[in-house]
Amino acid sequence: MPAKYVIHHTTAKPRFRPVGKLGIVDWREDCSSCHNCVKRGCVYRLYRDEADTLRDEVGYLDYIYQCKGCLSCVQNCTKNILTRVVNPEYRRLGDSYYTPDLILSTWYQAETGKIPVTGSGYGGPFSGPGFDSMWTDMSEIVRPTRDGIHGREYISTSVDIGRKLSHLAFADGQLKVDPPPLMETPLPVIFDRIPRHWQREAVMTAVTTAAAEIGTLAVLCEADLREQEAADCGHVIPLLESPGPSAVQPCGSAPFVMIPDSPDVMAVQAALKRDPSARIVAIRIPAVPTVAGRVADLVREGAEVIHLTFDSHGREQGPVRPRHMRDVLRDTHTTLVKQGIRDEVTLIASGGIAAAEHVIKAIICGADLVAIDIPLILALECRLCGECRRGQPCPIALEEIDAGFGIHRIVNLMAAWHSQLLEMLGAMGIREIRRLRGETGRCMFFEDLERDSFGRLFGKRKGGS
Amino acid sequence: MSTLPSDLQRAEAESPDASPARPEYAEVSREVRPAPPRYRNEIGKYSIYRASHCANCGRCVETCRYGVHVRPEGYLHVMRPYDYRCIGPDCKDTDCCCIDACPQGALKLSANPVSGTMGDHRWTPDLLMSTWTMAETGRPPGRHLESEIGTSGGGFDRLRFRFPNSPPPGLRREDISTRLLLNRRGDSRPRIAIDVPWYGGGMSFGSTNIRALLGKARVAKAFHGFTCTGEGGYPERFVPYKDHVITQVATGLFGVREETIQRAPIVEFKYAQGAKPGLGGHLLGDKNTPSVAAMRGTVVGVPLFSPFPFHSVYSVEDHKKHLDWIAHVNPRALLSAKVSTPVDVDMVAVGVYYAGGHIVHLDGSYGGTGAAPNVAKKNIAMPIEYAIGRVHQFLVDEGIRDRITVIASGGVRTPADVAKAIALGADGCVIGTAELVALGCIRCTACESGRGCARGIATTDDELLELLDVDWCTQRLVNLYAAWQQMLVDLLYRLGLDSVGALRGRTDLLMHLDYENET
Secondary structure, X not given: OOOOOOOOOOOOOOOOOOOXXXXXXXXXXXXXXXXXXXXXXXXXXXXXXXXHHHHHOOOOOOOHHHEOOOOHHHHHOOOOOEEEEXXXXXXXXXXXXXXXXXXXHHHHHHHHOOOOEEOOOOOOOOOOOHHHHEEEOOOOOOOOXXXXXXXXXXXXXXXXXXXXXXXXXXXXXXXXXXXXXXXXXXXOXXXXXXXXXXXXXXXXXXXXXXXXXXXXXEEEEHHHOOHHHHHOOOXXXXXXXXXXXXXXXXXXXXXXXXXXXXXXXXXXXXXXXXXXXXXXXXXXXXXXXXXXXXXXXXXXXXXXXXEEEOOOOOEOOOOOOXXXXXXXXXXXXXXXXXXXXXXXXXXXXXXXXXXXXXXXXXXXXXXXXXXXXXXXXXXOOOOOOOOOOOOOOOOOOHHHOOHHHHHHHHHHHHHHHHHHHHHHHHHHOOOEHXXXXXXXXXXXXXXXXXXXXXXXXXXXXXXXX | OOOOOHHHHHHHHHOOOXXXXXXXXXXXXXXXXXXXXXXXXXXXOEEEEEOOOOOOOOHHHHHOOOOOOOOOOOOOOOOOOOHHHOOHHHHHHOOOOHHHHOOXXXXXXXXXXXXXXXXXXXXXXXXXXXXXXXXXXXXXOOOOOOOOOOOOOXXXXXXXXXXXXXXOOOOOHHHOEOOEEOOOOOOOOOOOEEOOOEEEOEOOEOOEOHHHHHHHHHHHHHOOOOEEOOOXXXXXXXXXXXXXXXXXXXXXXXOOOHHHHHOOOEEEEEOOOOOOOOOOEEEOHHHOOHHHHHHHOOOOOOOEEEOOOOOOOOOHHHHHHHHHHHHHHOOOOEEEEEEOOOOOHHHHHHHHHHOOOOEEEEEOOOOOOOOEEHHHHHHEOOOHHHHHHHHHHXXXXXXXXXXXXXXXXXXXXOHHHHHHHHHHOOOEEEEOHHHHHHOOOOOOOOOOOOOEOOOOOOEOOHHHHOOOOHHHHHHHHHHHHHHHHHHHXXXXXXXXXOEOHHHOOOHHHEEEOOEOOOO
C-alpha cells in the first residue's frame, strides 16, 4: 500500500477583513447609558476584541459584520436599541452559482484547511439545478475506515491520467503490448488555466507551486510558461493554444501537454508524442450538445485524455437551455460505455466545480477527475466583484499578493476538500475514488426520487417530466 | 459492563446544576400555562413604536386583545409594547387596533427588520416565531404567521392536504384520538402507546444543556411519551423519568451500562443519523467537561469520536445479534433501530423487522440538531419525504406493515409535517429542532463555536448553563406539545378522521403542488 496521502494545513489568516454576513447596529439616541451594556456579555468576545483591535490599530478594523448572529445582545438590551442586519456587501458577493455562503465557506476552508461544520441541520433549498439535484448514497454498515477519515485505514483519492489498454496480450508468457504512459495524481483535482483577468505573477506562482506541493497538476497557457516552468514541467501542463502538426514543441520535455480540439487534432497529438514518446496529450473540448459523439470519435482514433470545459456555472455552451455538466457527463460517459471504450480514455471536467461535493458528483456522473479555477482565486480572497474584468483596481489588491500566502491558502483549501472527499467516500462505503467513476448506483437523482416517490402518487410533474 | 463509577457520582454532585432528583419533582402537569420568553426583547414579525408624545391614557391597553400593551396595576405609564405579540396589519380590520384607537396618534406599526434576518429556507422566520408563540401560549399561532410550511421548495413544503367539503356528521374534536401504539409485533413485550404521535429525539449529555434535556424528559412524562438519551450516557437525574427515557446504544457505546439498558422501556440502536449519514459523531474537546467525561468514562478535554458504523455489525445477522443481546438484558424493552435514508432504506427497514425490532426509526438527511459537516448535511442520503413512502410500501408488499412501527424524523418542524409524514406512510415522528426552537434556539448554527451555544441550549459551559431553567423548559415544551396536539386534532377533524392511525398511508388525502394530481 502506498504512503498515506495527507495534505498538511496550518492557519492562513486573510489579508483583508472577510465580508461577514450579519452585524449588530444600535440607535444610540435612545441609549439609556445603563452602564450594563449587553455587548459586554457577548460570548464570542466580539466587542472586546473589537475595542482591543481598534486601540492597537492593527488587524481587522471592522468587526461589525463578524457577528455570529446569536441575537443575545439584541434581545437583552435594556432599551431595545440594538438590531441585527444583513451586510449589504455580503448580499452582493458572487452570483447565483457562487453564492455568498459558498464564497464564505471557501474563504473559511482556505484559512483553516478544515471542513466547514455547523449545527441545526440543513437549512437550504430542498433541491436545485445541476449538482443540487443529486444526493450521494450511504451505507448503514459498510465503511472503509472505522476510526475517522484520517485513521488507520486508507481511502485512496488517487486517479490515473492517460490512455489505458482495452486488454492485454501476451506471448510466451511475456507482455506483448506496450502500455501507454500513465500519470497518477493523488487528488482527483487539477488546477485549470486561470482566466486572464486574474493572472498576476504571484497568483500564477502560487497556483503552480501549490499544485507541486500537493502533488497535483496545473494547466498553464503556453504564453504564460516561464523558463523555469518550461524546464521543469513536472507539475505543469502546458496548454498549447494553436499548435499545428509540425509546430515546434515549446514545452521541452513536458510529460503532459494539453491542446485544443481541431480538425487535425489527432495529427497534432501524434506529433507531440514523438518526443518524448511517453508524453501524455490531453485534448480540450468545449462542451456542446454534440460533444458525446465527438469524444467517442476521438477516443476511437486514439485520444488519451479528454478535457471537457463548461462555463463557470457548469453549463454546456451554445443552446438556449444548456444542460448542466451533470447531464453532459452522464451522456458522454454512457456513450463511451455503450461503445465499449470508456476505460480507454481519461475524462477531465472543468467549469462549475465550486465545492468539494461537486468533485464527487462530477466523478459519479462520469468524469475521472476535475479541473478548477475560480475556487483557487476565491482562496486568495477574491470576492468575484468583477472589477478586474472592467479594468478597475482590485479591492483586495490581487497584484500585491505574496506567493507564499497564496500557496498556503490554496493548499489549505485543497486540504479541506480532500477531507470532505474522504468523508463522502467513507459514507458511501467506497475505499477508492477510481471506483466511483460513473457509479450512479451510489447516488440518487432528484428526478428519479420524485418519480418513484411522488410520481406514482400524484401523476405527471408539471412542466414536463 | 462497568458499574456506575464513583467519579461520575462525584461529578454529578459537583455539577452547578446538581440537585437531588426529588420524587415530587418528577410529577409533571400537562396543563398549559404562560411561559414568557426568557429574553427582554422577544422578536416578532412587527414592531410597534410609541412616540414620546404618548399621553399614557391607556386606550391601547383597553383596545389590544393580544397583550401588546400592558399597564401593570398601580402604574401610571404603559409599558414598552410587547410588540412580538402584534398580529400586524390584519388588526386594522378588527375593532382592536391600537393604532386607530390612540387619540394622540402616538403609535406606529412597522415590520421588524430583525425577523427578516432570521431563519433559512427550512425554518423560515415565520416558523421560528410561530413555534415560539406556541411554546409561550400553548395555543396555535395566529394567521399572521405561516406556521405550516417553509420555503425550501420541495418535500413537505410542496405537499398539501385535500380536505373534504365538510367533516362527517357526528365527528367531534374531543373524540379524535392521537394515540400511537409502538409495539405491533404481538410478542410478550409491553404494548406501549404514546398520547401524541411524536416523541423527542436523542440529544446527548455533553452536547446539550442538562436542563434542556430534563425539560424534554419531563414533557415526555407529561404526555406519556419518550425522550432519548442520545449517546452521552444516562444522567442520574433522568431516573425519575425512566419510564419515558429511551436508552440509546450508539457506536461509541458511551455511557451504555447494564442498568441503563435494564431501566429503559425502549432501547434504540443508532446505526446512523440524518445530520451526518455515514459519518461518525464528534464531541469537541471543549465540551468534554469533567461531568461529561465521567458520564462517558473518558478523559476530560479530549475530543470524543463515535466511529461509524458499529464495529460489531457487518450484516443483518450481526444486527440481529445486537438486538438479541438487548432483548436478553432487558426482557421488557421494545427494540428500536435508528437508521438513515440510503437508497435501500426499504430493505434496511425489513431487516430491522426480521431481526426482531419493534420500531424502525428513519432519520432523513435534512434534520439533526447538533454540529455536522455541511457537506454531509446537504448531500448525503435522501430527504425523509422520499424515504417514508418507500419504506411503507415495501413493508406493505412484504405483508409486515402492521407488525412494525415506522417513525420518521429529519426535518419534521410542525404538526402539519407530522400529519404529512403519517399520510405518506409513517406511524409517527421524532422531533428535535422544534423542541430546541421552543426553548429559544434561533438556528444561528453556531452550536460548535467556542463555549457552545450562546443561547444556553447546546452547551456544557457552566455560565451558559444558567441561561436555562428546568421548569421554564418544561412549560415551554408542554405548551408546544399541547398546541401541536390541538392543531393535529383540528387537521384530523377537517379531514374527517377519528384517529391519527386512520391517517397512516392515506396519500389520497395529499396533493403535491408540483404535480398534476390526476392519478
